[in-house]
Amino acid sequence: MSQTFELVVKPRKGWQPLDFHEIWLYRELLGFLVWRDVKVRYKQTVLGGLWALLQPLAAMLIFTLFFNRLAGIQSNGPPYPLFAYAGVTAWTFFSNAVSASSNSLIGNQQLISKVYFPRIFVPMGAIGALLLDMLISLVLMFALLLYYRWPASLLLLELPVFMLGSFLAASGFGLILSAMNVRFRDVKYAVPFAVQMGFFVTPVIYPLNYIPARYRLAMSLNPMTGMVEGFRHSLLGTAAQWNVMGLSLAVSVLIFVTGLYTFRRMERLFADII
Amino acid sequence: MPPIIEIRNLSKMYRIGAHLHKDETFRELLVRTLRKPWVRRPSPLAEATGYSDDDSIWALKDINFDVEEGDVVGIIGRNGAGKSTLLKIISRITDPTEGFARIRGRLASLLEVGTGFHPELTGRENIYLNGAILGMRKAEIETKFDEIVDFGEIGRFLDTPVKFYSSGMYVRLAFAVAAHLNPEILVVDEVLAVGDLAFQKKCLGKMSEVSQGGRTVLFVSHNLAAVQSLCRKGVVLKEGRLVFNGGANDAVDHYMQMVSGPGETSHANVVDLSRAGTRNRKYRPLLRRLELLTDNGVPLLGGIPIGAPLKALIHFRLESPTPSFDVGLGFDNLYGQRIFSAHSAYEPKRVHEVREGEQVFVCEIPQLTLTPGEYKLVAWVEISGGVVDLVEDAARLTIGESDFYGTGKVPRSGTCALENHWRLQ
Numbered sequence: 213m214s215q216t217f218e219l220v221v222k223p224r225k226g227w228q229p230l231d232f233h234e235i236w237l238y239r240e241l242l243g244f245l246v247w248r249d250v251k252v253r254y255k256q257t258v259l260g261g262l263w264a265l266l267q268p269l270a271a272m273l274i275f276t277l278f279f280n281r282l283a284g285i286q287s288n289g290p291p292y293p294l295f296a297y298a299g300v301t302a303w304t305f306f307s308n309a310v311s312a313s314s315n316s317l318i319g320n321q322q323l324i325s326k327v328y329f330p331r332i333f334v335p336m337g338a339i340g341a342l343l344l345d346m347l348i349s350l351v352l353m354f355a356l357l358l359y360y361r362w363p364a365s366l367l368l369l370e371l372p373v374f375m376l377g378s379f380l381a382a383s384g385f386g387l388i389l390s391a392m393n394v395r396f397r398d399v400k401y402a403v404p405f406a407v408q409m410g411f412f413v414t415p416v417i418y419p420l421n422y423i424p425a426r427y428r429l430a431m432s433l434n435p436m437t438g439m440v441e442g443f444r445h446s447l448l449g450t451a452a453q454w455n456v457m458g459l460s461l462a463v464s465v466l467i468f469v470t471g472l473y474t475f476r477r478m479e480r481l482f483a484d485i486i
Numbered sequence: 487m488p489p490i491i492e493i494r495n496l497s498k499m500y501r502i503g504a505h506l507h508k509d510e511t512f513r514e515l516l517v518r519t520l521r522k523p524w525v526r527r528p529s530p531l532a533e534a535t536g537y538s539d540d541d542s543i544w545a546l547k548d549i550n551f552d553v554e555e556g557d558v559v560g561i562i563g564r565n566g567a568g569k570s571t572l573l574k575i576i577s578r579i580t581d582p583t584e585g586f587a588r589i590r591g592r593l594a595s596l597l598e599v600g601t602g603f604h605p606e607l608t609g610r611e612n613i614y615l616n617g618a619i620l621g622m623r624k625a626e627i628e629t630k631f632d633e634i635v636d637f638g639e640i641g642r643f644l645d646t647p648v649k650f651y652s653s654g655m656y657v658r659l660a661f662a663v664a665a666h667l668n669p670e671i672l673v674v675d676e677v678l679a680v681g682d683l684a685f686q687k688k689c690l691g692k693m694s695e696v697s698q699g700g701r702t703v704l705f706v707s708h709n710l711a712a713v714q715s716l717c718r719k720g721v722v723l724k725e726g727r728l729v730f731n732g733g734a735n736d737a738v739d740h741y742m743q744m745v746s747g748p749g750e751t752s753h754a755n756v757v758d759l760s761r762a763g764t765r766n767r768k769y770r771p772l773l774r775r776l777e778l779l780t781d782n783g784v785p786l787l788g789g790i791p792i793g794a795p796l797k798a799l800i801h802f803r804l805e806s807p808t809p810s811f812d813v814g815l816g817f818d819n820l821y822g823q824r825i826f827s828a829h830s831a832y833e834p835k836r837v838h839e840v841r842e843g844e845q846v847f848v849c850e851i852p853q854l855t856l857t858p859g860e861y862k863l864v865a866w867v868e869i870s871g872g873v874v875d876l877v878e879d880a881a882r883l884t885i886g887e888s889d890f891y892g893t894g895k896v897p898r899s900g901t902c903a904l905e906n907h908w909r910l911q
Contacts, residue, residue, distance in 0.1 A: 217590065217591055217592060218588065218589070218590050219578075219588070219589045219590075219593075220586050220587070220588050220589075221575060221576065221578055221581070221582065221586060221587040221588075221589065222581075222582065222585070222586035222587075223581050223582055223583060223584065224581055240618055240623060240624050241618045241619065244614065244615050244618040244619075247615075248604060248607065248611075248615055251606075251607060251611065252604055252606050252607065255606040255607075255647075256606065320602075322598070322601055322602065323601060323602050323619065324579075325579065326579070326597045326598045326601045327577070327579065327595065327597065327601050327602070327619055327620065328577050328578040328579050328595065329619070329621075398513070480580075480581045483574065483579045483580040484500070484580055
């Protein structure tokens with residue numbers, strides 16, 4: 213094997229493509245990092261994985277009470293609690309994933325400075341662990357559909373597309389922010405605030421048709437606009453707005469690719485400046 | 487057959503300014519950019535080729551050497567000589583600034599014990615996680631699992647979160663995983679400096695087993711005896727440059743000459759402690775200077791034989807009139823274990839009086855019967871029984887091999903040599 217395996221360690225400059233071969237070699241470690249994050253997240257909690265259900269459920273109840281009952285915001289068809297829950301599921305994943313991944317590198321300093329493996333596993337592992345939470349909260353979504361006797365349809369088959377879109381958008385932001393966080397710890401403080409603001413410019417508590425038509429395309433430059441709409445479209449059968457969803461999907465892919473390259477460019481300095 | 491590791495002109499530059507900018511915030515960057523927008527500031531560790539400026543230091547410069555398959559190479563040098571940087575580059579943790587290392591084989595590095603251990607996870611879970619982080623396959627961990635558990639002697643605590651482990655157990659488990667790594671090339675930093683002595687021996691045993699199995703090992707250590715017994719080859723680094731490359735014993739000799747020569751501060755007989763880097767920030771710099779002499783006042787250079795007298799002069803300062811103060815001098819081995827503490831409070835004829843300003847405490851040890859090796863001296867000052875200043879690794883003291891018992895048998899085992907008499911009845 214030593215004859216076939218050869219590696220040259222030399223200075224890297226400029227933009228680096230992703231090394232898929234290496235990622236394949238280390239694939240088990242990615243699995244272990246995801247598994248670790250899943251295991252550790254709810255350690256020493258009484259409710260454990262139930263938190264993945266309680267968070268969106270509580271958000272749904274509060275949103276329904278305040279925004280629907282008190283403020284009078286209406287959904288675009290389905291019962292408001294279902295409408296809110298579908299949006300919250302997508303948004304919770306996105307916001308948790310961006311927050312967790314952006315702090316992931318500085319939370320694993322020891323790993324970065326003492327052992328080699330593809331650095332990209334650290335933020336991606338953090339996000340991977342949150343995918344499980346999204347799946348758990350989708351299970352409750354189906355229970356709610358039954359409870360409200362709201363029919364599901366074959367549109368469900370489109371859901372993976374929007375899950376993937378959310379994953380790509382969260383990963384793209386996560387990669388860029390985690391890399392920047394190594395150098396500028398400001399990121400740590402800016403992200404929670406930005407995520408909170410993002411919630412309001414994403415149609416989670418209100419339907420997109422509350423926004424004047426001429427602003428909707430601008431709204432969909434926020435990738436989560438289209439993903440939240442897509443979640444509702446596939447889970448609840450709300451009207452498809454393919455221009456919005458399509459643009460958001462394209463933005464997600466663009467952010468993801470940008471994130472990958474930015475990360476690759478910055479990663480060689482991580483061990484020296486973290 | 488080509489060498490398994492080829493290192494050519496390997497250099498690594500750090501900007502000293504870089505750590506100042508490490509915590510630079512976004513706002514500071516913006517302000518700086520707005521003030522001088524036309525100056526494109528180099529990235530903190532710019533790959534500056536060719537030019538040198540005052541803020542940059544070469545942690546490694548033009549390192550060239552080859553490692554043949556099956557070689558066990560000890561890398562020795564003083565702190566800051568670039569040993570760890572070299573290992574980090576070979577293990578791909580950080581990029582070199584110039585040059586390259588060509589590696590022909592699967593490499594695993596062990597720069598720290600227990601990297602990636604998670605306190606909340608159980609021993610069992612951490613074996614898997616740590617194994618994977620060190621580059622083991624899941625199947626490989628599974629086959630070695632029982633062996634690892636046995637080696638680490640953790641038995642019934644296997645399913646307890648490691649945060650409840652004693653530090654000894656923690657280290658044992660971490661080591662057990664590392665000891666079962668099975669790469670073609672193993673890179674080990676000074677990780678043996680932890681754990682209790684018995685376990686260290688076991689690890690050294692495992693390491694020599696590994697090295698006899700034809701594996702290539704790069705091994706950084708301050709423990710010269712370990713280097714001599716484990717390694718066949720030795721490389722000596724000094725201030726980022728390679729100054730010796732040859733057999734392990736010759737490398738150790740070279741290193742010993744280098745450190746006992748003049749100009750090496752911590753082996754010199756007078757050490758300035760007022761700005762020592764090994765002082766914890768919480769302490770006030772009261773300790774000024776440590777002077778080491780043989781009993782008849784000759785400056786001590788290099789080392790002393792077993793059982794020779796040692797005289798230490800500890801210069802310190804009392805900032806206000808102080809009635810109750812004491813000074814201690816500890817001898818630690820390179821594993822960081824305290825072998826012996828000398829303390830002014832142990833002096834039965836100690837005179838207590840109020841003192842202020844510059845003071846010198848003289849400590850005389852008539853027979854320093856430590857076994858051969860290198861020791862770190864720790865000096866501290868206490869006021870009213872509380873430590874007010876302490877410098878770790880204030881100086882290094884080498885105890886040389888000598889005929890302590892007058893029988894030609896050098897006492898090497900254990901931590902100290904004590905007189906012992908035998909007769910047959």
